[in-house]
Amino acid sequence: MAxxxxxxxxxxxxxxxxxxxxxxxxxxPPGEVTAVRHGELAALVSEVPLEGPLGRPADLTAYQELLxxxxxxxxxxxxxxxxxxxxxxxVADLLEAHQDRFAAALDEFEGRIQYIxxxxxxxxxxxxxxxxxxxxxxxxxxxxxxxxxxATRPQRIRLGEMISQAVELRREAENxxxxxxxxxxxxxxxxxxxxxxxxxxSAAFLVDRDREDEFVDAVEAYAEQRRELIRTRLLGPLAxxxxxxAHQLVE
Amino acid sequence: xxxxxxxxDQAGGALERGGGSLADVVETVLDKGVxxxxxxxVAVVGIQLLEINARIVIAxxxxxxxxxxxxxxxxxxxxxxxGLPDLVEGAxxxxxxxxxxxxxxxxxxxxxxxxxxxxxxxxxxxxxxxxRRRRDKER
Numbered sequence: 001m002a003x004x005x006x007x008x009x010x011x012x013x014x015x016x017x018x019x020x021x022x023x024x025x026x027x028x029p030p031g032e033v034t035a036v037r038h039g040e041l042a043a044l045v046s047e048v049p050l051e052g053p054l055g056r057p058a059d060l061t062a063y064q065e066l067l068x069x070x071x072x073x074x075x076x077x078x079x080x081x082x083x084x085x086x087x088x089x090x091v092a093d094l095l096e097a098h099q100d101r102f103a104a105a106l107d108e109f110e111g112r113i114q115y116i117x118x119x120x121x122x123x124x125x126x127x128x129x130x131x132x133x134x135x136x137x138x139x140x141x142x143x144x145x146x147x148x149x150x151a152t153r154p155q156r157i158r159l160g161e162m163i164s165q166a167v168e169l170r171r172e173a174e175n176x177x178x179x180x181x182x183x184x185x186x187x188x189x190x191x192x193x194x195x196x197x198x199x200x201x202s203a204a205f206l207v208d209r210d211r212e213d214e215f216v217d218a219v220e221a222y223a224e225q226r227r228e229l230i231r232t233r234l235l236g237p238l239a240x241x242x243x244x245x246a247h248q249l250v251e
Numbered sequence: 252x253x254x255x256x257x258x259x260d261q262a263g264g265a266l267e268r269g270g271g272s273l274a275d276v277v278e279t280v281l282d283k284g285v286x287x288x289x290x291x292x293v294a295v296v297g298i299q300l301l302e303i304n305a306r307i308v309i310a311x312x313x314x315x316x317x318x319x320x321x322x323x324x325x326x327x328x329x330x331x332x333x334g335l336p337d338l339v340e341g342a343x344x345x346x347x348x349x350x351x352x353x354x355x356x357x358x359x360x361x362x363x364x365x366x367x368x369x370x371x372x373x374x375x376x377x378x379x380x381x382x383r384r385r386r387d388k389e390r
Binding site: 009011012052053054055056057060061063064067077078079080081082083085094116123124127128131141144145146149153155156157158159160161163164165168192195197219220222223224226227231232233234235236238241242244 | 264265266267268269270271273275276277278279280281282283284285286287299300301310312314315316317318319320321322323325326
């Protein structure tokens with residue numbers, strides 16, 4: 001047992017939050033999740049060995065599940081994945097030093113939950129669409145279709161570039177529409193960066209618990225309107241990952 | 252036109268609820284959350300993190316060639332069919348399999364339903380398009 005350990009911090013919560021016995025922490029074997037309390041605040045933590053890297057899929061999943069599970073019952077301020085401190089004293093110092101900010105942020109998240117709406121273009125429908133509205137691209141498509149890739153490389157690059165640019169414009173427009181249609185039902189919205197060249201609109205929404213059903217209905221309507229062109233997914237309810245940037249401690 | 256709204260197009264059918272895949276987890280939590288900087292007078296321990304990079308979209312020749320290849324793969328042929336917009340304006344789920352996208356403006360209205368139909372059936376495997384984990388060095 002000479003192995004050195006640290007405390008992995010998941011998030012900051014009001015002091016009355018109690019981790020349930022079945023909460024699974026990061027690490028292998030998973031650490032037991034406990035709360036380190038200080039005044040009105042607490043941090044959800046678990047012990048991790050300092051040797052050996054973190055970040056296996058199971059670690060990320062455990063981190064997210066713990067935070068999302070907590071967010072379902074209490075406000076929580078996610079702390080960036082991978083934050084490890086020396087021990088309970090350090091956690092208490094941290095809570096002490098930023099008490100007011102953390103408390104204010106938690107107030108803001110009381111009764112609110114995050115959702116992510118993520119659209120992905122259906123490639124055939126999207127490309128068919130682009131070719132239909134861009135005669136030059138359609139012409140290039142005729143030239144490359146069924147031809148060996150090596151023989152038509154310049155045309156292919158040009159065609160792909162046109163499609164790519166068209167997708168970018170559509171994505172921007174789609175992002176605007178997404179915020180326009182759903183933003184009114186949310187307390188706050190945050191744009192999300194695309195992670196795939198077929199990404200359509202994508203944004204995070206901070207939603208009041210008592211408007212949740214209304215919000216989800218609106219997302220369904222949004223998805224329905226676009227069903228042939230965009231595959232829309234709704235992630236959540238989640239901890240407010242996309243809404244904590246204002247509370248970063250980097251000064 | 253006969254409106255048969257029960258044809259599997261009920262509200263809610265288009266929206267997928269989910270998350271839980273590694274790609275979703277990575278995109279949801281990575282680089283989010285309160286940053287506790289070393290400047291803060293707290294004993295932050297540097298711990299080794301496995302390298303996980305969410306994929307960042309950079310338009311590249313590779314992307315272009317992939318799009319061009321998709322044109323081949325799906326045999327996408329645009330058929331300009333004017334007159335469709337009228338139908339689309341009143342779109343209910345029954346305007347034909349292709350057409351529940353009245354909110355999309357001109358572009359969407361110009362595509363022919365026939366094209367959408369023929370393509371929609373082929374595109375069964377979207378998983379291939381999941382974000383990949385990619386190391387910057389390889390780019």
